[in-house]
Amino acid sequence: MIRGSIVALVTPFCGQSCKVDWEALKNLVDWHISEGTNAIVAVGTTGESSTLNVAEHQKIIQFVVSASDGRIPIIAGTGANSTNEALELTASAKDAGADACLLVTPYYNKPTQEGLHQHFKIIAESIDIKQILYNVPSRTACNIDVDTVLRLASLSRVVGIKEASGDLERAANIIANRPRDFAIYSGDDPTARKLMLLGGDGNISVTANIVPNSMALMCDFALARDEDRAYEIDSSMRELHDALFVESNPIPVKWALSEMGMIENTLRLPLTPLSDGFHERVQLAMLRAKIKQKILT
Numbered sequence: 001m002i003r004g005s006i007v008a009l010v011t012p013f014c015g016q017s018c019k020v021d022w023e024a025l026k027n028l029v030d031w032h033i034s035e036g037t038n039a040i041v042a043v044g045t046t047g048e049s050s051t052l053n054v055a056e057h058q059k060i061i062q063f064v065v066s067a068s069d070g071r072i073p074i075i076a077g078t079g080a081n082s083t084n085e086a087l088e089l090t091a092s093a094k095d096a097g098a099d100a101c102l103l104v105t106p107y108y109n110k111p112t113q114e115g116l117h118q119h120f121k122i123i124a125e126s127i128d129i130k131q132i133l134y135n136v137p138s139r140t141a142c143n144i145d146v147d148t149v150l151r152l153a154s155l156s157r158v159v160g161i162k163e164a165s166g167d168l169e170r171a172a173n174i175i176a177n178r179p180r181d182f183a184i185y186s187g188d189d190p191t192a193r194k195l196m197l198l199g200g201d202g203n204i205s206v207t208a209n210i211v212p213n214s215m216a217l218m219c220d221f222a223l224a225r226d227e228d229r230a231y232e233i234d235s236s237m238r239e240l241h242d243a244l245f246v247e248s249n250p251i252p253v254k255w256a257l258s259e260m261g262m263i264e265n266t267l268r269l270p271l272t273p274l275s276d277g278f279h280e281r282v283q284l285a286m287l288r289a290k291i292k293q294k295i296l297t
Contacts, residue, residue, distance in 0.1 A: 004038030035212035044077035079104030107140035196222035243285035
């Protein structure tokens, strides 16, 4: 089971054409490995999967798997609101050598719970790779009920869920009733520590893009049930958790990484760079979190 701090990695772009910045992407992978991140999600929400075409999506996963060179588990974002597209992306990720796939609930078309069950079931039965469900109703307008999660958890290839609702009561319900080898990961940085202390297995994190070592340490302490030290580190990141969502993710986190000299501050439309009025707030949160790369003005 993958446990601990799992970064939802940004996809760096460069230039007016917004091409993928492969050098910056390789540097990010190496940096996360050196900073103690436990696993990487490639091409998830934070990786701007919705603005990539299928060929780019597949190439980025292949590249990140290659760049990691077996040093860290790679979880490929392969969800889609079309079951056929999700099957295609998941099969491609398996062929690329990804360790697992992250499958978001189908967005926009608002399926029933039975539709969700059949969607995930056919992927699990068709592709021999570990699969993690991804529940983020604030983005998808689609919530997977706990009963449906537990029904899917009986499938051998469905190994966990990223729970990004921030609902700790819901998370506790899944934890209490899940199969022994079914993982639950937070997808909500402000409540991640509490979810792990309840018995969760890690955090798929936006904040880890900026403070990977702090997030990895916090997760280690929370998983070891060291509440005081987990709280101390989490408190240092609290303002950052909030500041990275002053505008839609990944707008603030890309601005922050550009301030650190890690990537260009480039997003694909319809996303636009962080509004000037939020620069100071994000910068102050970074300073208070003791960012190492202080290429800050």
